[in-house]
Each structure stands twice: as structure tokens, then as C-alpha cells.
Amino acid sequence: MSDEAQQPEAEKTLFEAPPMAEQERMVEAILFATAEPVTVRELEARMPHGCDPAEALAHLRKRYEGRGVRVVRVGDAWAVRTAPDLGFLMQKETVETRKLSRAAVETLAIIAYHQPVTRAEIEEIRGVSVSRGTVDQLLEMEWIRFGRRKMTPGRPVTFVVTQDFLDHFGLESARDLPGLKELRSAGLLENRPPPGAMPQTGEGDVDADEETSEGQSELFED
């Protein structure tokens, strides 16, 4: 119905600015491809004569509302940017599988075989101090957790293994862990003691084990 009214419009566009939809496309392409935010003045300079970049921008801005990218104002210039709620996609996560350190494996093993066990006891058995990082790592992996406190002076916390731990290693309970004798007969010990070995030291461990020995000693019978 407004055809007559638009006809002269259309004719005029031959010498005047392209239709607004086209101007919007142009602004879209320029904002996309330009290395820095673009001012309206610059848009005007780059677009064909007679264009109204401000209006085109307003249309474009509306079009991108709620989309994955938005048309945003940066100072007195304009740019296309990722929608803030999708910022998390701008991370590329690379998962690397690494073997647990020897210290962590040993600490974990002691907890598994001696649980509930205090840090002091772990250190006693390993013969070296246990770094905070090692314990934290195991806690974070959710392979160990805090057990009940020991009823000894200072009421130290204890560590026990978790269900996750059992799941990971395919164990029903920590009791299923093989004892030394079994490990040896299964050939799982890397080194056998040389023939005619000296009597073992290791009295040091005895005290440490004392509390737990009841529960676990049968595991380690040799």
C-alpha cells in the first residue's frame, strides 16, 4: 500500500545510501573484522556516502541481544564481544594424566594399610616428614579423608582412605590389600633381601604401630 510512497525512496537509494538492512550488514562486517573498536565517525568514513551508521548500529545491537556475542560500547567506539555469561568457554582445558609422586604413593599406602593413622605415625613409618602438599593432594583427590581423632595427648587427627579410593583401586575394603608375604610370593616386591641379610632394624616403627597393630598386624605377618 505504501508502495507508491516507497518507490521514489528506492530510486533515490541508487545515488544515496544503501537500505538500512544493508548498512547493518556493513557495520556488522566492519565491527567483526577490525582489529580495534570502531567509532561511529570511522564507520561513516568507511561506509558509502549517506549511510547512517548510528542507526545501523542500534539495529545491529538489538539483533545481537541475547546472542553469544554482543555489540558493546568501548569508550566512544564499538566492538563485538563475547557475552559475559559465556566467558567460561574462552578457556581451553587440557587434562594431563600424571603418575602420583612416590611420596604421595607411599603416604597413601601407609594410610591404607594402617588406617586410622596420624601424620606423626606416617612420618615414623616413612622415616621422613610428610609434606603438607602431599596430604593436601590426596585429600583433594578424595582418596583420603580425616578420620576420628586419636585418644592420645594432643588428640591428633587421623587419616583414612575413602570409598573413592576403594573404587579406584577396585577394592571392597582396605582389608583386601595384600600383606607383605602375599606381595612377595606374587613377585610384586622389586627386590628380595639378599641371602644372609642382617637382622632388621625397624624397632622405631614398633611404637608407632602399637596403636594400630591390633587392627592390622595380621595384614603384615611375614
Added chain:
Amino acid sequence: MSDEAQQPEAEKTLFEAPPMAEQERMVEAILFATAEPVTVRELEARMPHGCDPAEALAHLRKRYEGRGVRVVRVGDAWAVRTAPDLGFLMQKETVETRKLSRAAVETLAIIAYHQPVTRAEIEEIRGVSVSRGTVDQLLEMEWIRFGRRKMTPGRPVTFVVTQDFLDHFGLESARDLPGLKELRSAGLLENRPPPGAMPQTGEGDVDADEETSEGQSELFED
């Protein structure tokens, strides 16, 4: 009462993929954020678990039809690129590409249409030896790369075109090379061994050629 029935539902949605409209936004954000084409596999890796980037891409591509930027396929990756008809707005962004010599352009075309192709085969087609510089230039531009070796005596290396090549010339895949079908049906992509001795170099490649024709036809079969 119905709580039990709903419980699993609710639990499921926690781990279900976001709605398709949301997935489309995510793909949009990821593609807009980078100048390099992004593979479906990478989209999958960056989007929440269970997303279907291929479908989201199809929606997104449709959405951008006729707009100032387009969603284009580049090999097995996707990218957002400005519409070709708006290139005139982008003088500022135009990068002066090194003018390729006629030899380089021809060599590039032969690699694209005959890939994987050996140097000897390129020479056979052009009737002159291919200078090291020509190949180096194309390799440096990352428009060609080494393909697998030919299973022929001497196991010569082959050349194939890269994703950058497809991206540069706006090709979805090597199958979309202009006139490929006609050339193939005219038998012009065959490596016909010359009857008897020829003044050409590279008689030794005759066997090599025989094997290649299979490789190419399978590559471009549609």
C-alpha cells in the same frame, strides 16, 4: 509421592546438555572469538558435556545467512568470515599477500587438484622441473604440506593442500575446487603413463603414477 518419580528426572537434567538455543550461543561465542577455524571436536571439548556442536553449527549457519558475516566450513573446521560482497569496506584490513609467481600458482593448482602428488608428478604435468623455492614458498605460506609418502620405490614424499589453503580460497573442502568434476570426467586428473620413452624427465615415476591415480580418485569421489 511423586517426589521419587521426579528425583531421577531432576538429577538427569543436571548432567544433560544445555538447550540447543544455548548451545548455538556457545558455538557463536567460540567461533567469534578466534580468527582460526575451530574443529567440531574442539567445540565439543570446550562446550559442556553432552552438547551437539554439529547441530548447533547448522542452526547458527542458517541464522547468519545473508548477514554481514557468515559461518563457513573449512575442511573439518568452522569459522566466521565476512561476506565476500563487503570486502570493499575492508581496505584497512587488507593484507598484501606476496604475489605468487606463475610457477607457484600452477604448482599450487596441480597440488590441489592432484593431491597427494609427488614433485616428479608435478614436473611431469608442468613439463619443467619445479624449483625448490616455489615449493618452499607454498610451504611457508602454509598452503601446502607434506602428505604421506608414496608406497613406490624411493617412497617419495607427496604434497597436499592445507586447511589454510581452503580457508584462504573459501573452500569447504578440496572436493569443492572449481571445475574438479569436469576435469575428472575429462580424464585430466589421471596420471597416464607415457607410451614408451618420452623426452620428459622422471621416467622412474611411471610406477609411482600408477598407484597415485587410485589415491586421487578415492579422495575426490563423491
Added chain:
Amino acid sequence: MTEEDRETTTEHLSVAERLASEALIVDVDGFEGPLDLLLTLSRTQKVDLRKISVLELARQYLTFVEQAKALRIELAADYLVMAAWLAFLKSRLLLPPDPAEEGPSGEELAAHLAFQLERLQAMRDAAAQLMARDQLGRDIFVRGLPETVERVRKVHYTATLLDLMQGYARIRTRDEFRPFVMDRDHVFTMEQALERMRGLIGFAGDWTDISGYMPEGWGDDPIRRRSATAATFAASLELAKEGKVEIRQSESFAPIQLRRRDPRE
């Protein structure tokens, strides 16, 4: 006879053709080898490459080479090789096929040359079409303001049950666990003997039996005695080498004696 034939056909070339081939010769550096030249020559036939007359083409090429010779223009070897081959092809094409002759027929050779020309032309057309496409950075543009994708490295630690058990066994058998350490209780090392003797030789102004330097408590057990004796003897030799002591033995199996060597001597 065929020679004459060729001569006559050359003579029969029109003036225009002659001028054309001369023009080509001036531009000889502009050609990428004989195949490129042949392709250019073939255009004068103004026909579809598939219907090209290879015989005619051979004539044109040979004329070109003749002209170049006449003008004393040096042609690269491959142009001359091609000329020789085309002369051979021409004779094949002109002569009736000889069934006794080995090798491909003239027609086969001509067909292959035509194929090569057609293929080269096809690749040139393809190259032109390729370069005529909208190109990235000229007609099509990438994102000008890419956002940085942060790389988050997530480390997933793992261990096997075997690691765990071996780790445990390592601790529990730490003391049994001396794969490379000899049982020192039965071994007296040369280092130990040296250390012991260094402290004693200062007093050995006179010849003393080496057995006097044996460590205490090592003489009873035969294994221990052997080790201590060997170590003490080795240490004595070491000290003699250093010039700290002198060693003597009156006869075989007689006691070995040593004394301090005076630094003055």
C-alpha cells in the same frame, strides 16, 4: 625422402606463421620449457586442444627451433631434446605403421602429447579460476579482534594398585632392601684401612709387620680376617704409592713389613 618432405613443409609455412614463430623466439625466455612453448604454438591452430593436429604442432615446433638456430639463439638442452623427439614423432606419423617395429605407435605418442598439453592447459585454467576466487585478506576477512583463549591445564593424578603395594613394600622392607650395598659387617674396605693406617704410620719409624695394622676384632672370624688383611695390604700399597711408606718382604710368604718414609729422602 621424408627429410625433403619436412623441408618442403617448412617452406610452405606462410609468412604470417614465420613471423609468429620469430616473435616467439624473441620471447624464448618467457617460456617455461618446451611443453609451455608447444601449448602456446597450439593456440595458433585455433581448435579445441582435443582436436589438435600433433603433426602440425611438431612442424611448428621444429620451425621454431630452426629459426632459433638461424638467429643464433641458444636454446636450452630440453628444447633440443623435444625437437629431436618431435622429429622422430613426425616421421612416425608420416610413415605407414610398420608392424615389425617395436614400441608405441606414432598415434599413441601423439595422443599422449595431446593429453599432456590438454592437462597442462586444464591446470592453468584451474589455477586462474582458483586465483579469481574471493580470497581471505582481500575479499573475505577474519575476526579482527580475537579474544584470547585461556589455556587451563588440569592435571589428573593417578596410581595403580601395584604402585601402591610396591610403595608400601618399599617402606616396610626398607631395611632388607639393600640391593647394591655389600654387607659391611663382614667387609673391611680399603678406605677404612687407609684411614686407620694414616693415623698410625706416623709412629712407624722402624720396620713393623703389616699385621700390626689389622683392625681390632677382625682376626677371629676367617671371613672378616681375610677382608681386613686384603684391605690393609691394599692400603699399604696405596700409601707406598703416595710415597708415605716403604714396604719390604724378605722372601715369598714371609711377613710383610713397612715403615714410614722420611719426607727428606
